[in-house]
Amino acid sequence: MRRLSFAIATLLAATATVPLAIAKGPDGPSAPVDQIVDQGTRHGEVMRIAQYLTDVIGARLTNSPGMRQAEDWTQAKFREWGLTNVHKEGFEFGRGWSARNASVKMVAPRPLTLIAAPLAWTPGTNGPITGQVVLAPMADEAALDQYKGKLKGKIVLITEPADIADATSPAFRRYGDADLDKADTFELPGGPSAATRPQRGPARQIFLAKRDAFLKAEGAIAYATMSSRNGKLIHGQNSQFRVGATPPLPGFEIAAEDYRRLARLAKMGATPSLELSSDVTYDDSDTKAYNVIADIPGTDAKAGYVMAGAHMDSWAMGDGAADNAAGVSMVMEAARIIKALNIKTKRAIRFVLWSGEEQGLLGSMAYIENHIATRTIDPTLTDPARYAAWGKSFPIKPGPDHARLAAYFNLDNGSGRIRGIYTQGNTAVVPIFRDWLAPFSSFGATKVATALTDSTDHVFFDVVGIPAFQFIQDPLDYASTVHHTDVDTFDHLKPEDMRQGAIILAAFLINAANTSDPLPRVPLATQPKTLSEFYPAPGAK
């Protein structure tokens, strides 16, 4: 026990700093924290950035016209603020896709306009098409056979219409102490941790291709899914984005209430018919997606860099506000604040706006493969098989920036205020981050939680051994309402919260860029997080 305590104390001595020491500001001596607060509030621009990304540009599906516009606009902003090395870094992705003038109308047994959206990357209808609806839920391959010979000329409802769930919890909430304490739970390696849970297997993608081929072969003219949310919210999510993998039939997501009505009418023999229309544009002129990168150089070129990131791509419905113009705006505002205050740090600070996050963290994965680490992965695999293989392939081979990237901070939990930070099982950073949060306890940011959190761009940094973190944010109406839906709009963002987030992110970046030693790392993984001791040892009976 003493040895362990001694080791921890030694480590702390090497990395802890007095957070954001007193410095001379433009109006005399003032602490950088207070300068940052002033710049992020009285002179703040985080909401202006967010408004441009959402109201003016709108949805930013990877490789869509909106995303291209955002790539250009954000680079121009970084340059305007004086950041250096502003550029975009491409990676192979797939087709650009956009849709307009889409509509789904019930034409029998009575006329009714339904709330619906084309599924991303599905083809257009080439003018209005009309057909009877058939309810044919097909959750897996085994379900297909029963519909043989029954789909010709039909519009196929492929989701089982589950009953409505009672909304007995508030749609909007902030975390209480109990929620924050729950996040501070160390997951012992070997347990069924968040980071090792299967996320999306290749089996699903293979099934989708089989399902689509079946629908086509049976002569169906289109298919529709039911929104997973009630209250007429729609998503339009679908990930068949590779060139050559485009689904053969137009697909639509229909609002839950409208879908259930169709299903009930079909079941009662009232034989509803729909008129579908969607005008879809594919763009294969550039199949690369791009991460946008911008730097603030450090004072010591050999000290490496720290990095903040947020994904800029969104799904096609709504304006991608909470997911994730919020994170992008806070990252950009942190850059603007640091630059505007002319704060110098030992290490460089890099800002990166990811693409392809919604299709499987593809932008951050590409960055890692180019700069941080490679793994031995079957080169014929494409996403999502590649994605699924990523956490399981060993050894990890450190790349040129593996030692140079001292820390990565991610923002992708909506616009709620920062309540703390997840350390991803890294215990040595706990006291350091507590120091860094100390000035912000009255801002509501107090919790350093050792738990793992997943499903966004810090994950692959973490699994290759980079100290990579995601902030804890108040959930607001993110998970209940806006996440991936057509109400992910600017008015659901919280200005006060986002100002707070940008301020804290700026402070963390400055701190991380100034520690005498880089932040402590966990040992580089040599096997998947599931421990081998649970399996028979070699040679065991």
Next chain:
Amino acid sequence: MRRLSFAIATLLAATATVPLAIAKGPDGPSAPVDQIVDQGTRHGEVMRIAQYLTDVIGARLTNSPGMRQAEDWTQAKFREWGLTNVHKEGFEFGRGWSARNASVKMVAPRPLTLIAAPLAWTPGTNGPITGQVVLAPMADEAALDQYKGKLKGKIVLITEPADIADATSPAFRRYGDADLDKADTFELPGGPSAATRPQRGPARQIFLAKRDAFLKAEGAIAYATMSSRNGKLIHGQNSQFRVGATPPLPGFEIAAEDYRRLARLAKMGATPSLELSSDVTYDDSDTKAYNVIADIPGTDAKAGYVMAGAHMDSWAMGDGAADNAAGVSMVMEAARIIKALNIKTKRAIRFVLWSGEEQGLLGSMAYIENHIATRTIDPTLTDPARYAAWGKSFPIKPGPDHARLAAYFNLDNGSGRIRGIYTQGNTAVVPIFRDWLAPFSSFGATKVATALTDSTDHVFFDVVGIPAFQFIQDPLDYASTVHHTDVDTFDHLKPEDMRQGAIILAAFLINAANTSDPLPRVPLATQPKTLSEFYPAPGAK
């Protein structure tokens, strides 16, 4: 005090009955309550009725094609079940109106389909019309002048876009004991009671006409309001339904998130333009609206009748499920149950499905004027001035059915289960209704609450002295989500709750039709419920 107690005891002796005494059922002796439960559950049809009204017929705006279809279908059902005197009773209303293929698209600064609906009774666009948006909130007449000369060729956003409210309460809930206890609060006459609150003054309607004339004179091409609910829910409510009062310009309600985006873009100078389209049909072939009436005769022709009712008209969005196919279905199911069980009662039981409720309780008001009581009202007044004058005009002159109608029971609180009944300040019925609810305490129906409740069709019966009651129902997601919106659909109805409601209504009707004496009445009002003692007495200084 003793005198009062004695009087109450006497009254009770005269009206109380052993509720639903033992009777011979088809399989031997069984209590009517259990027969009703059996008929309303194992043999229940309440959800089948509701499904036809919602999924098949859909929205039932007063005098629209849907409402006409519902008038016919419900009469046919009553006849099929063997009710007598099935007919519809007309009253002067206004125009029929229906819309289809309505759409609102933003065409600049970027293309986007918005969620929107035409406002009821506004004219169509006669093909797509396009114009720039101008934000010009006009809540009252004083606001108009500032927009002079600024609206030509514009689409005018007339609602001030209020910020989003955080949804910190659950959208779905059931009542707890505290809620029910709160409802049981006697309101002393003279207080600012629910029944005497101004509901909708004529001033509003006069302003709307002035606003519309102003918009027309200024050369605006259309106007739009913002939905009062977030989450892209829309209503399309508007009450300019009289022949001759049709607004001159097309009007649309735009979903809150979409409207706020337009307002923000307009404020930042991005000058959004919209393409509006709505195909509207007016029908003046019959300007009467109709209440549907059906009877089960009593055994004593001189004993009068009791009545249950619910309004069948809805607004134009959604399928009018919770408001109020739910109430209609429970009223019809109660009729079916009583008829199917061949239960004989002393008094007749009348079932009535109101029209024009959403425009100001017009159907029930017309019934009252024809059958129950008249008041001296300026004959030149039309709704809503007539409506506003109704509670304040004296004397009340009892009509032919004033003494004959022993009780009226209304259902218009969605599909939530019955938790009790409001007595509208009638204290003498409290012990009687407690007896009647006793068999249903394990069904969740326990509370006899003296409080007044308003805004539906029992109100005008109550104010002219008829014992008229509305049941207390669990709120579910009625007020938060479905009320008047496009998600007022069948899937938001609760089958178990509606079966319970139909069963309890049937039992109450049988009880009320069998009391030895009619239910006790409160004294006939001779002045508005606000007491004259608060004003200077005649001759006072």
